[in-house]
Amino acid sequence: MKGAVSQPIQTAAAPMPADPLLSVRELVSEFRTEQALVRAVDGVSFDLARAEVLGLVGESGSGKSVTALSILGLLPRPHGRVCSGSVRFAGRELIGLPERELRALRGARIAMIFQDPMSCLNPYLKVGDQLAEVCVLHLGFTRRRAWQRAVELLGQVQIPDAARRASQYPHELSGGMRQRAMIAMALCCEPALLIADEPTTALDVTVQAQILELLLRLRDERQLSILLITHDLGVVNNTCDRVLVMYAGRIVEAAPARALFEAPHHPYTHALLSSVPRADLPAAPGAASADSTPKKRALLAALDGLPPRLDLGPFGACSFAPRCAHAIDACRDGEPALISTAPGRLARCIRPPREWS
Amino acid sequence: MSAPLLEVEDLHVYFDSSAGPVRAVDGVSLQLYPGQTLAIVGESGCGKSTLARAILGLEIPRSGRVLFRGRETAYDGRSQRALWRELQMIFQDPDASLNPRMTIGSTIAEPIALLRRLPRPQCVDGARKLLRQVGIDPSLFDRYPHELSGGQRQRVSIARALAVEPRALILDEAVSALDVSIRAQILNLLVSLQDQLGLAYLFITHDLGVVRHLAHEVAVMYLGQIVEQAETQALFTAPQHPYARALLAAVPSLAPDARLATSTLHGELPSPVSPPAGCRFHTRCPEVFARCRAEAPELFTLGSRRARCFLVEHAPRRGA
Amino acid sequence: MSGALPSVPGPAPSGLSPGQQALRRLRRNRFALLGAALLLAICAACFLIPQLFTLDPISVSPALRHQPPSWQHLFGTDNVGRDYLARVLIGGQTSLLVGLAATVASVTVGVAVGSIAGYFGGRVDEVLMRLVDFLYGIPYMFLVILIMLMFSETARGEALPVFLALGLVQWLTMARVVRGQVLSLRRREFVLAARLIGASHARVIALHILPNAAGVILVYATLTVPAVIILESFLSFLGLGVKLSWGQLVAEAVSVVNPIRSFWWLLWWPGSLLALTLLSLNYLGDGLRDALDPKTRATLK
Numbered sequence: 001m002k003g004a005v006s007q008p009i010q011t012a013a014a015p016m017p018a019d020p021l022l023s024v025r026e027l028v029s030e031f032r033t034e035q036a037l038v039r040a041v042d043g044v045s046f047d048l049a050r051a052e053v054l055g056l057v058g059e060s061g062s063g064k065s066v067t068a069l070s071i072l073g074l075l076p077r078p079h080g081r082v083c084s085g086s087v088r089f090a091g092r093e094l095i096g097l098p099e100r101e102l103r104a105l106r107g108a109r110i111a112m113i114f115q116d117p118m119s120c121l122n123p124y125l126k127v128g129d130q131l132a133e134v135c136v137l138h139l140g141f142t143r144r145r146a147w148q149r150a151v152e153l154l155g156q157v158q159i160p161d162a163a164r165r166a167s168q169y170p171h172e173l174s175g176g177m178r179q180r181a182m183i184a185m186a187l188c189c190e191p192a193l194l195i196a197d198e199p200t201t202a203l204d205v206t207v208q209a210q211i212l213e214l215l216l217r218l219r220d221e222r223q224l225s226i227l228l229i230t231h232d233l234g235v236v237n238n239t240c241d242r243v244l245v246m247y248a249g250r251i252v253e254a255a256p257a258r259a260l261f262e263a264p265h266h267p268y269t270h271a272l273l274s275s276v277p278r279a280d281l282p283a284a285p286g287a288a289s290a291d292s293t294p295k296k297r298a299l300l301a302a303l304d305g306l307p308p309r310l311d312l313g314p315f316g317a318c319s320f321a322p323r324c325a326h327a328i329d330a331c332r333d334g335e336p337a338l339i340s341t342a343p344g345r346l347a348r349c350i351r352p353p354r355e356w357s
Numbered sequence: 358m359s360a361p362l363l364e365v366e367d368l369h370v371y372f373d374s375s376a377g378p379v380r381a382v383d384g385v386s387l388q389l390y391p392g393q394t395l396a397i398v399g400e401s402g403c404g405k406s407t408l409a410r411a412i413l414g415l416e417i418p419r420s421g422r423v424l425f426r427g428r429e430t431a432y433d434g435r436s437q438r439a440l441w442r443e444l445q446m447i448f449q450d451p452d453a454s455l456n457p458r459m460t461i462g463s464t465i466a467e468p469i470a471l472l473r474r475l476p477r478p479q480c481v482d483g484a485r486k487l488l489r490q491v492g493i494d495p496s497l498f499d500r501y502p503h504e505l506s507g508g509q510r511q512r513v514s515i516a517r518a519l520a521v522e523p524r525a526l527i528l529d530e531a532v533s534a535l536d537v538s539i540r541a542q543i544l545n546l547l548v549s550l551q552d553q554l555g556l557a558y559l560f561i562t563h564d565l566g567v568v569r570h571l572a573h574e575v576a577v578m579y580l581g582q583i584v585e586q587a588e589t590q591a592l593f594t595a596p597q598h599p600y601a602r603a604l605l606a607a608v609p610s611l612a613p614d615a616r617l618a619t620s621t622l623h624g625e626l627p628s629p630v631s632p633p634a635g636c637r638f639h640t641r642c643p644e645v646f647a648r649c650r651a652e653a654p655e656l657f658t659l660g661s662r663r664a665r666c667f668l669v670e671h672a673p674r675r676g677a
Numbered sequence: 678m679s680g681a682l683p684s685v686p687g688p689a690p691s692g693l694s695p696g697q698q699a700l701r702r703l704r705r706n707r708f709a710l711l712g713a714a715l716l717l718a719i720c721a722a723c724f725l726i727p728q729l730f731t732l733d734p735i736s737v738s739p740a741l742r743h744q745p746p747s748w749q750h751l752f753g754t755d756n757v758g759r760d761y762l763a764r765v766l767i768g769g770q771t772s773l774l775v776g777l778a779a780t781v782a783s784v785t786v787g788v789a790v791g792s793i794a795g796y797f798g799g800r801v802d803e804v805l806m807r808l809v810d811f812l813y814g815i816p817y818m819f820l821v822i823l824i825m826l827m828f829s830e831t832a833r834g835e836a837l838p839v840f841l842a843l844g845l846v847q848w849l850t851m852a853r854v855v856r857g858q859v860l861s862l863r864r865r866e867f868v869l870a871a872r873l874i875g876a877s878h879a880r881v882i883a884l885h886i887l888p889n890a891a892g893v894i895l896v897y898a899t900l901t902v903p904a905v906i907i908l909e910s911f912l913s914f915l916g917l918g919v920k921l922s923w924g925q926l927v928a929e930a931v932s933v934v935n936p937i938r939s940f941w942w943l944l945w946w947p948g949s950l951l952a953l954t955l956l957s958l959n960y961l962g963d964g965l966r967d968a969l970d971p972k973t974r975a976t977l978k
Contacts, residue, residue: 204400234609275541277570302541468874
C-alpha cells in the first residue's frame with residue numbers, strides 16, 4: 001500500500017555515505033486513540049551521515065516529531081508503537097532493543113533537545129547539579145569532576161560566567177540560556193547524534209540566530225550529526241546540508257538544501273515556499289489605488305484546504321492531490337513512489353518537475 | 358491625509374512586581390490611520406502586548422493618553438463598550454480564543470446581540486453572513502470549536518470581531534500559532550477584508566516576513582520604547598537603529614544558499630525592572646560609544662521616519 | 678511536542694458538543710453505569726414501593742416486635758413491631774432527599790461565592806476566602822451541632838435544621854474548587870474576548886466561565902451527596918439526625934446489640950442500602966470525573 005521505494009538519500013557533497021551514522025528504513029509508527037488508529041509515520045527511510053545537519057521539515061500532523069520519537073523508542077505507551085521498519089545507529093538495530101539498552105544509548109550516544117527547555121530541566125535543582133548528574137550516571141564521574149565538567153560544558157555552549165550560572169536555578173536563566181543549558185546537558189556524554197525537535201521555535205529571532213550558530217559550531221568542532229526537526233523553512237535553509245520534506249506521514253521530497261530552495265521538485269514544497277511571506281524580498285505590489293488610501297497589498301500564493309486526516313487509512317491516491325495545483329487524473333490512481341528526479345534528489349510525484357514548475 | 362483613527366500620546370504603563378516597578382510601556386506615541394496597517398515589532402519583554410491592552414482600555418496607564426477618533430479613552434463600562442464597538446482584537450491562540458462550549462454560530466451572534474442590539478433572527482442571519490465572509494461554510498453554524506481546525510478557529514475569531522462592525526482591529530500575533538500553509542490563507546483573508554471594509558490594523562508580531570508583506574508602516578520596540586518607526590519598505594532597505602538592523606539580519610532567509618548571518622548582538626536582554634541608564638540598548642549595541650552610556654536619546658525625526666539613536670541624530674544612515 | 682500525540686488536522690466527523698462527548702465516554706465506563714443503575718434502583722425502591730404498596734412505617738404492634746424477615750414482613754420488624762421494610766424505604770427517602778437538598782444548597786452557595794471570588798480577585802477574593810478559611814477552621818461537627826442546638830428539641834428531628842446544618846458546612850469545599858477553576862479559566866482569551874464584545878461580568882461568569890467549569894462542579898456535586906448522607910447518619914448516631922432516616926435506623930439498631938440475641942436485620946437492611954448508595958454515588962462520580970477530565974483520556978489534538 002505504500003509503494004515507497006526505499007532508497008538511501010545521498011548527500012550532494014559526497015556520494016552515498018559508505019557508513020551512515022543513522023539509517024532508517026521503512027519506519028511505520030501508529031497511535032491508537034479512543035476514536036481511531038492513526039498511522040503517523042508511514043514508511044519513512046533516510047540516512048544521516050556523520051557531521052551532517054539533516055533537516056526534517058513539515059507542518060503539524062506531518063509525522064516529523066513522531067519519527068524522531070520512534071527512533072529513540074520514546075513513543076508514549078500504550079497508545080503509540082513502532083509497527084515495522086528498521087533504525088540502525090552505528091550499525092546497531094534500535095527497533096526491538098530492550099529498554100535497558102536503549103536507555104544506555106539515550107543521552108550518551110544519541111541526545112535529544114526539545115522546544116521547551118523546561119521539559120528537560122528540573123525547576124527545583126540547580127543547573128550545574130543537573131548536568132553533573134548526567135555525568136555521574138552515564139560516565140561514572142565523581143561529584144567533583146562532574147561539577148567541573150558541567151561548568152566546562154556551560155562555557156562551551158557560550159553561557160557567559162558559567163561558574164556562577166551553574167549555581168543558579170533554571171528560572172533565573174533567560175529562555176535562550178535555558179536552551180543552551182539543555183544543549184549542554186545533551187552534550188555531556190559526547191553524543192554522535194543530536195536530535196533537535198523545534199529547538200528554536202519558542203525563541204526570539206535574535207536568540208534563535210545565536211542558538212543555530214551554536215549548533216553549527218558544535219557540528220564543526222565535534223563532528224556532531226544533527227537531525228533538525230522544524231516547520232520553519234528559513235531555519236532549514238540557513239543551517240541544513242540536506243532536507244527531507246514530510247507530508248501526511250511520508251517523505252515527499254529529499255534534496256540538498258540549496259537545490260531545494262532554488263528549485264523544489266515536489267508541488268507541496270513549491271507551494272509551501274511560495275506561500276511564506278518573505279522578509280528578505282520586497283512585497284509584491286498590489287493594485288495601486290487612485291485615492292490617498294494606502295496602497296493595497298498583494299495576496300500570497302496560499303495553499304488551499306487542509307492536510308489529510310491520518311486516521312482514515314490508506315488513500316489509494318496521492319495524499320497531496322486534493323490540494324495540488326498540478327494534479328492530473330493519474331494522481332488519483334495510486335500512491336506515487338519516491339523517485340529520483342536528479343542526482344541526489346528524490347520526489348514523491350508522478351509528474352517530473354519540468355512539467356509543472 | 359485624513360485624521361488618525363487611533364492616537365497614542367506619550368503612554369506610560371507600569372506594573373508593580375516583587376522586584377520593583379516594571380516599566381512595560383515607557384513613553385510610546387503613535388498614530389494609526391484609517392485603512393492602514395501599522396506593525397509593532399519586537400521581541401519578548403518589549404511591551405507590545407501591554408501596549409495593545411492599554412490601547413483597548415484594559416490597562417490603566419501611569420500617564421499619557423489614548424484617543425480613538427478624537428475621544429480619549431475612559432475606563433468606565435460605558436466608554437469601554439463604546440470603544441470596543443469600533444476597536445476589536447484577534448488573539449494568538451486559536452484554541453483559547455473560543456468558548457469550547459458555545460457553537461461557533463452563537464459565538465459570532467453574541468456580539469451582534471450585545472453591541473448592536475439586534476433581535477435574535479437578525480443576529481443569526483448576520484452570523485451566517487459573517488461566516489461566509491471569512492470563508493467558512495455557513496452550514497457549520499452549529500459546530501463546536503473542537504470540531505474545527507486551527508485556521509478555521511482563527512477565522513471564527515475574525516468573524517466575531519467583525520460582527521460589531523469595527524473600524525480597526527488589533528491583531529496580537531494572530532497568525533503565529535498557525536501552520537505555514539494556513540498562515541498564508543489567513544493573511545490573504547486579512548488583506549481582502551481590509552480592502553473590502555477599509556479596516557485599519559494594528560499588527561503585533563515578531564515575524565518580519567509577515568510585516569514586510571502586510572504592513573504599511575512599522576514601529577520597532579525595545580524595552581518599552583519605540584526605537585525606530587518608518588514605512589515598511591524604508592525600514593527593510595535601510596534600517597537606522599542598530600537593534601532594527603540586528604533584528605533584520607537575524608531573520609533566516611529563504612534565498613537559496615543564504616548562510617546564517619553571525620549575530621552581532623551580545624549580552625542578554627536587560628530586566629525591564631531596571632533598564633540600563635542612558636540608551637536602553639547600549640549594553641548590547643555593536644556600535645556603542647561613550648555618549649550612549651550617559652545620555653538617553655530621544656526619538657529623532659528624519660523626514661517621515663523616526664529613530665532613537667545618536668548615530669542618526671542629524672542625518673539618516675545608508676542601507677545596511 | 679515530546680511525548681505528545683500527533684495532531685490530526687481536519688474537523689472531527691461528529692457533531693457532538695463537549696457535553697455529549699463526555700456522556701458517550703461515561704456510557705463506556707462499566708462501573709459508572711453500574712453505579713448509576715444501582716442508584717436508580719434504590720431511588721425507585723425508596724420512592725415508589727411505599728406508594729405502590731401503601732406501606733406503613735408507623736403503626737406499632739407490640740406483639741410482633743423483633744420478628745426476623747418473613748413473607749409478611751420482608752425486612753422483619755423493629756423493637757416495637759413496626760414493619761421494617763416500610764421504615765427502611767421511607768427512611769431512605771429522607772436520607773436521599775436530605776442528601777440531594779443539602780448538596781443543591783451547598784453547590785449553589787459554593788458556586789456563587791467561588792465564582793465571584795475567582796473572577797473579581799483583589800479585595801473581594803481576599804474577603805471571601807478569609808471567610809471560607811475561617812469557617813473551615815472551625816471543627817466541623819462543632820459547627821453542625823451548634824446550628825442544631827439553635828433549634829428547639831422538637832424541631833430538631835425535622836429535616837430542615839439538619840439540611841441547613843449540612844448545607845452550610847459543605848459549600849466551603851465547593852467554593853474553593855470553583856474558585857480554582859474560575860481562576861484558571863479567567864485568563865483564557867475567550868473570556869477577554871467575551872468582555873470585548875460587550876458581555877457584562879455577570880454574563881461572562883454565567884455563560885462563558887461556569888459552563889466550562891460545569892464538569893468539575895458536577896463531579897464534586899456527585900461526590901458531595903455521599904458525604905452529606907454520611908454526615909447525616911453520623912448526626913443520627915449522636916441523636917441529632919432526622920427522625921426517620923437510614924442513619925437513625927442504624928443508630929437504633931446498634932443500641933440494641935446484645936450478646937444473647939442478634940437482631941441482624943435491624944442493622945443489615947439500612948446499613949447495606951446506605952453502603953450501596955454511597956458506593957454507587959462514588960462510582961458515578963469517578964466515572965464523571967474520568968469522562969470530563971482531559972488528562973485521563975487520549976485525545977487527538
